[in-house]
Amino acid sequence: MSAPTPPPNWQALCTDKRARQLAQIPKEWLLPASSLPPAEQLDVSNVPRECGVLTARELEITEIDDVSVLLAKLASVEWSAVEVVTAFYKRAIVAHQVVNCLTEIFVERALARAQELDAHLAKTGKPIGPLHGLPISLKDQIRMKGLETTMGYASWIGDYSDHDSVLVTLLYEAGANPFVRSNVPQTLMWPETYNHIFGRTVNPYNRKLTSGGSSGGEGALISMKGSPLGVGSDIGGSIRIPSALCGIYGMRPSYGRVPYAGCTNSMEGQDSVPSVLGPLSRSLSGIKAFMQTIISSKPWERDPLAIRKAWDEEGYQLRDHGGDPKGLVFAILWDNSHVVPHPPITRGLEETKKALERAGHKVVDWPAFPYAKLSTNLGQIWNAAATDDYRATTNASGEPIITSMEHETDSLSENAADATVPDFRPAEDGLSAYHLWQLQKEKTALRVQHLAHWQATSALTGTGRPVDAIISPVVAYAAPPHGRNKNRSANYTMVFNSLDYACCVFPVSKVDPSIDVRRPAHSFYNEFDKTNYEFYDPERFKGAPISLQLVGGTHEEEAVIAMTEVVDKALKEYKATPLS
Structure with missing residues (x-):
């Protein structure tokens, strides 16, 4: 009997993949070593603007944040598809060299593809x-025909797709031009971004801080204006956390609004709380353009799990919210009774409240709810078979399962036998089907309880209807140092995956x-809350973006986009007009 074939050398696979990636970059787009920012330069957000790789016209193109403006210029032939994709490609490559x-x-x-688009428009x-x-840009789990999809696994190097995912097909049909794929953490189940193949993605505003995860490559790329619109996925905050930590807009739709068919994923078969695809952009017009286009393409005709729900223009006009975008009622979730946010996040909530009140809206406090039960429930559902899933994949190459996002893991042991599941989700032996059913039953009960909780807020609003939307932290802090974005901070996002609310x-x-000084100690909810309080140092987070999330109901994406536009406008007007 012949001996079993040993797994391939995973380090050699990773080295070869990185070399092939580098070979795909036009040499004239690479910065010479002398032009790369020194390691001590933490803020690299302006490097694409200052490095000299992009022409003045390419800078003009990529500096436009508003996707609707870009689309208008492309449709009117003021800018060609070739020059637009070239500009963003060059900027993306520069961004890649400093944030990976x-x-x-x-x-x-x-x-x-751009040449075909230009020819069609001319004809x-x-x-x-x-x-x-x-x-x-697309997260590296959205399959494209003829390209590898590794999803951060050395084991999947060489996995060339023989098809486009449904979403990619719909994007092509809508005239879009997918042009890069972006970095993710191994397994995807991390709120940071690092893997053995491509390494670590860092935050453009401070390279000592994380860009978040698992769509961290998208967050960093779009923040540096290397892409006007990207697609990520979210099972516990993986769109929202990178969007927040990188200071951009990002939407987590409800289950089935955006087709997932043809993509790859971790924990496939786990459908208690499905992962969803959604957009990231530097403008809300980008979020709307993506959602409206994809929904209007009737994705339910291509993906059996996509829901049959057309774009709801009345929803976007806020018909279920009084039909008046000037008289909404928002509720602030100041903390989730598990961890109190750091001072910058609380300031963000306070400023948003003032801006909305000045704009004529009513703002109330969101009543307490046992959110810890929801996040604990979701964590247990994930852990039902996550360990088996990760090991089944990594065993093919012998690569270690990454156990921490700390910097010392950049050179991990070759001994896969010593590896465990990530430290933010302790190893479990798995659950019986019966135990999983009980967790699903508990989740349903909590969803029923939360819906009643929301409906009861009609007593607080004075409008006769419940609160129109919740405004909540995304995480308890701004972008933290690498390895410090632990799962307990994802409680602010995970709960809305379980509830299936659009965010x-x-x-x-x-x-x-100078403003976000440490505040006096509060009565701590638990040891993590105490640790989180002690972790705060204003200088550590200096310059990091402060972001929040607006939360609406299930399958209420149109209204959530419209209400976020209301909040965004109020904030901009508040900042532009000094207080009296």
Whole structure:
């Protein structure tokens, strides 16, 4: 009997993949070593603007945040699809060299697509679709035909897809131009971004801080204006956390609003709390353009799990919320009775409240709810078979399962036998089907309880209807140092995955040590709350974005986008007008 074939050398696989990635970058887009920012330069957000790789016109193109403006210029032939994708490609490559945000780079394919788009517009006088010529970045789990999809696993190097995912097909049909894929953590189940193949993605505003995860490559790339619109996924905060830590907009839709078919994932088969795909952008117009386009493409005809619900223009016009965008009632979730947010996050909530009240809206306090039960329940559902899932994948190459996001893990032991599941989710032996059913039953009961809780807020609003939306922290702090974004901070996002509420992240400000001073100690909820309080040092978080999330009901994406626009406008007007 022949001996079993040993697994491939995972380090050699990773080395070869990185070399092939580098070979895909046009040499003239690479910064010489002398032009790279020194290691001590923490804020690299302006490097693409100052490095000299982009022309003045390419800077003009990529400096536009508003996706609706980009689309208008593309449709009117003021800018060609070729020059737009070239500009964003060059900026993405520069961004990658300083924050390490990309995985798949396929310049020739994107340029060929752009040429086809330009030729079609020149011949017919009409754009191909609502996203004509728009470069779009994709998280490295959204399959594209002919490209590898590793999802941070050395074991999946060489896994070339023979199909496009449904979402990619719909994007092509809408005229979009997918042009890069972005970095993720191994397993995806991390609120940070690091894997053995491509390494660590860092925060553009402070490279000592994390960009978040698991869509951390998207967050960093879009923050540096290397892409106008990207797609990530969210099972416990993986769109919202990177959006918040990188200071951009990001939406977590409800289950089935955006088609997932054809993508790859961790824990496939776990459908108690499904992962969802959603957009990240530097503008709310980008969020709306993506959601409206994909929903209007009837994804339920391509994906059996996509719900049959057309774009709801009345929902966007807030018909269920009084029909008046000037008289809404928002509730502030100041803390979740588990961990009190750091001073910058609390300041963000306070400023948002003042801005909304000045704009004529009513703001109330969100009544306490046992959110810890929801997050604990979701963690147990994940752990039902997560360990088996990770090991089944990594055993193919012998790569270690990453157990911490601390910097010392950049050079991990080759001994996979010593590896355990990530430290933010302790190893479990798995659960019986019966035990899992009880967790699902508990989750349903908590959803029923929370809906009644929300409906009861009609007694607080004075409008005759419940609170229109919740405004909540995304995490308890601004972007933390690498390895410090523990799962307990994800409680502010995980609960809304369990409840299946539509959520949208919006930026508020940045950490200012002169304002965001340490506050007196409060009565701690638990040991983690105490540790979190002691962890706060204004200088550690200096310059990091402050962001919040607006939370609406299930399948209420249209209204959530509209209400986030209301909040965003109020904040901008508040900042522009000095207090009297």
